[in-house]
Amino acid sequence: MQTFSNTSSGDIVLAMADRIIENRAYLSEIDGKIGDGDHGVNMAKGFSMAAERLKGRKVSLGESFDTLGTVLMTEIGGSMGPLYGVMFTEFAEKLEGAEAIDAKAFSDMLHAGLAGIQSIGSAKVGDKTLLDTFVPAVEAFDMATASGKSFSDALQALVIAAEQGRDSTIDLVAKIGRASRLGDRSLGVLDAGATSCAIILKELSLGASDKLH
Amino acid sequence: MQRFINNPDEVVEDTVKGFVKAHSDIVRLAENPRVIAARNAPYQGKVGVITGGGSGHEPAFIGYTGKNMLDAVAVGELFSSPTAKSFYDAVREANGGKGVVCLYGNYAGDNMNVKMAVKMAAKEGIEVATVVANDDVCSAPPEERKKRRGVAGEIFMWKIGGARAASGASLEEVRATAQKAIDNCRSIGVGLGPCTLPAVGHPNFQIEPGTMEVGIGHHGEPGVRVEPLKTADAIARDMCRIVLDDHALPEGTEVAVLVSGLGATPLNELYILNDTIEAEITGRGLKIYRTYVGNYFTSLEMVGATLTVMALDAELKELLDVEVHCTALL
Numbered sequence: 001m002q003t004f005s006n007t008s009s010g011d012i013v014l015a016m017a018d019r020i021i022e023n024r025a026y027l028s029e030i031d032g033k034i035g036d037g038d039h040g041v042n043m044a045k046g047f048s049m050a051a052e053r054l055k056g057r058k059v060s061l062g063e064s065f066d067t068l069g070t071v072l073m074t075e076i077g078g079s080m081g082p083l084y085g086v087m088f089t090e091f092a093e094k095l096e097g098a099e100a101i102d103a104k105a106f107s108d109m110l111h112a113g114l115a116g117i118q119s120i121g122s123a124k125v126g127d128k129t130l131l132d133t134f135v136p137a138v139e140a141f142d143m144a145t146a147s148g149k150s151f152s153d154a155l156q157a158l159v160i161a162a163e164q165g166r167d168s169t170i171d172l173v174a175k176i177g178r179a180s181r182l183g184d185r186s187l188g189v190l191d192a193g194a195t196s197c198a199i200i201l202k203e204l205s206l207g208a209s210d211k212l213h
Numbered sequence: 214m215q216r217f218i219n220n221p222d223e224v225v226e227d228t229v230k231g232f233v234k235a236h237s238d239i240v241r242l243a244e245n246p247r248v249i250a251a252r253n254a255p256y257q258g259k260v261g262v263i264t265g266g267g268s269g270h271e272p273a274f275i276g277y278t279g280k281n282m283l284d285a286v287a288v289g290e291l292f293s294s295p296t297a298k299s300f301y302d303a304v305r306e307a308n309g310g311k312g313v314v315c316l317y318g319n320y321a322g323d324n325m326n327v328k329m330a331v332k333m334a335a336k337e338g339i340e341v342a343t344v345v346a347n348d349d350v351c352s353a354p355p356e357e358r359k360k361r362r363g364v365a366g367e368i369f370m371w372k373i374g375g376a377r378a379a380s381g382a383s384l385e386e387v388r389a390t391a392q393k394a395i396d397n398c399r400s401i402g403v404g405l406g407p408c409t410l411p412a413v414g415h416p417n418f419q420i421e422p423g424t425m426e427v428g429i430g431h432h433g434e435p436g437v438r439v440e441p442l443k444t445a446d447a448i449a450r451d452m453c454r455i456v457l458d459d460h461a462l463p464e465g466t467e468v469a470v471l472v473s474g475l476g477a478t479p480l481n482e483l484y485i486l487n488d489t490i491e492a493e494i495t496g497r498g499l500k501i502y503r504t505y506v507g508n509y510f511t512s513l514e515m516v517g518a519t520l521t522v523m524a525l526d527a528e529l530k531e532l533l534d535v536e537v538h539c540t541a542l543l
Contacts (some may be wrong), residue, residue, distance in 0.1 A: 020374070020436060028413075032413065032417060035417075036292055036293070036326050036410065036413070036417060036432070037410065037417055038290070038292075038293065038410065038412065038413065041222075041412060042290075042293070043473060045360050072296040072509050073297055073298065073329070074296055075296065075298075077267075077289045077290060077294045077295045077299070077322060077326060078293040078298040079294065079321045079322040080291070081294075081296055081322075081326070082296075082297055082322070082325040082329055085297075085327065086329075094370065100488065120325045120328055120329060121321075121325060151518045158418075176321060177321040177322070178320075178432065178434065180434055181352070181366070181434035182434075182435055183435070185435070204234045
């Protein structure tokens with residue numbers, strides 16, 4: 001059975017921070033079409049603060065998630081601070097004490113993060129939010145493992161579903177958050193949260209894939 | 214963009230620093246630099262009253278900190294909710310042992326951050342009650358009133374809640390009275406020109422010259438219609454019609470009226486609006502108990518104005534008359 005190490009995988013969070021920082025301008029640009037235009041700025045601020053605290057330290061994936069979640073929750077306000085803050089904090093809690101992460105533990109972690117988000121937000125799939133990326137990604141991962149696919153194949157399925165979910169937001173009308181006030185005018189553009197969520201899940205899956213043995 | 218700023222990313226820090234320097238007789242900076250507290254808060258044995266919200270609406274929210282008003286305010290980035298931690302720290306600064314009421318607007322970020330702050334406070338044994346403002350008539354139809362945003366009616370909610378807490382009331386009494394205040398409020402905004410977040414550098418929405426947006430929100434959320442700019446009289450009548458039709462108040466009801474600029478509208482134009490607003494309101498058989506005209510709740514340099522009408526009863530009149538010591542309200 002394929003697993004990857006929790007203890008030596010903290011660098012996945014650093015790579016995730018790099019991707020978010022690279023996409024600072026892009027995320028703000030798409031947010032600016034139907035929101036405030038500050039999504040990239042806020043995300044990059046939070047992820048780089050967390051990366052600063054993690055760099056050069058040998059910490060587990062779980063501890064790195066905890067640091068990232070805490071920074072997002074305590075330093076970044078708006079909607080994304082609490083949503084991603086809760087998600088990463090829940091990820092961290094699920095990984096606590098684990099040495100190796102198998103597909104089951106990975107799925108449990110994703111579900112805990114999802115439940116955390118749903119406990120503070122009120123969005124549903126189809127509302128043009130990060131859930132349109134997250135929910136199908138988790139479903140695809142679970143379906144792949146249930147049908148006997150390997151952990152690495154399931155991670156691949158997760159990435160494909162996340163990106164399809166992200167792209168599905170182009171044809172959705174925003175139902176929640178500031179963009180919802182635009183009604184039909186929110187059609188035709190990507191949701192910034194769904195886009196950043198796809199970046200996060202892809203980097204997490206690629207990082208995990210590279211470390212599988 | 215011609216603005217008095219230093220680093221666009223430090224606009225909020227610089228605003229807070231200047232505010233505290235100017236008003237140290239009324240407020241103090243809390244341990245968390247994103248929390249402003251009344252100078253003598255917390256008051257032992259009094260229910261604490263707090264709010265919080267994005268910056269860029271000055272004098273809201275910080276300017277309503279002070280005696281008989283808000284005990285503490287959580288400060289967010291421009292147009293962005295404060296963190297859960299800041300809301301929680303505001304709770305701590307306001308906690309005098311009788312619980313804390315958080316009176317805030319109905320925005321996605323605020324809803325989530327307050328929810329988490331309430332949980333954090335509960336862990337420390339501090340009871341927090343909440344009231345969510347939803348006075349902005351055009352932000353959702355009457356049957357979905359719970360979805361409506363909180364706008365300038367929040368000022369009345371804070372005033373009434375603050376005064377009730379100062380009278381020695383219990384947490385539940387303060388919550389219920391603040392809830393009554395906001396239930397009695399209806400507001401409408403009209404935008405004539407957009408606003409720009411300094412870090413973004415260009416407006417996020419447009420209002421074409423010669424047009425106006427009726428029902429616009431406090432961050433430029435779209436209104437119910439865009440139409441050619443009319444005279445002040447016609448706009449004032451339209452604003453009154455939208456607010457009062459939604460309110461359906463019995464003849465003879467006494468009301469408090471608040472006309473606020475959105476940031477870049479000259480004060481004299483607010484008085485021009487108020488001239489017709491008063492005539493319209495009294496023309497409908499309502500009695501004006503008190504009127505406020507000024508820049509009470511702004512949206513950076515948006516051109517435009519809001520109207521808020523609060524229906525009064527004996528209790529609300531008495532609480533409205535309680536003296537306050539804060540920078541934004543007399």
